[in-house]
Amino acid sequence: MRTVLRTAVLAACLSFPGLAAAHEFKSGAIIVDHPASRPTPKTAKIGVGYLAITNAGTEADRLVGGSSEASDRFELHTSEIVDGVARMRPVGGGITIEPGATVALRSGGTHVMLVGLKNPVVAGASFKAELVFENAGAVPVEFKVEPHGATAPISHEGHVMGEAQ
Numbered sequence: 001m002r003t004v005l006r007t008a009v010l011a012a013c014l015s016f017p018g019l020a021a022a023h024e025f026k027s028g029a030i031i032v033d034h035p036a037s038r039p040t041p042k043t044a045k046i047g048v049g050y051l052a053i054t055n056a057g058t059e060a061d062r063l064v065g066g067s068s069e070a071s072d073r074f075e076l077h078t079s080e081i082v083d084g085v086a087r088m089r090p091v092g093g094g095i096t097i098e099p100g101a102t103v104a105l106r107s108g109g110t111h112v113m114l115v116g117l118k119n120p121v122v123a124g125a126s127f128k129a130e131l132v133f134e135n136a137g138a139v140p141v142e143f144k145v146e147p148h149g150a151t152a153p154i155s156h157e158g159h160v161m162g163e164a165q
């Protein structure tokens, strides 16, 4: 079933490259699915990166860092709720992806933080980046900037969860 779905998505991408929502990047055993960012206010100095990493190999690998053309630094953060407020802190030691596992970097959990934005991140734009893995090495990817709430039900609002509706 999953294979059928994936095939359908790929076919859709090939037919309508401009409209394709799915995009993925491979290097060795590592598959990076749909690197996405969110628009930022004009004065923002930080942006976010969301993506999913699958390890199709037989040995564990570890995402240890990266870089992007959009920012001075590329950090791995994790969010946690402390006294009802979402706080972030850098991930120490990288993110391990076990063989056969998929790890999603998402709002409200572990995510990429683009620190020191060179320009505002604008919806519809894209930027190049590199993920660095312990075994797979540097994996070039391209982030697409999607409007807030594009990937329901996950949204960037994970960073301000302290605000009640």
Ligand SMILES: [Cu+2]
Binding pocket: 077, 078, 088, 111, 112, 113
């Ligand atoms: Cu963060």
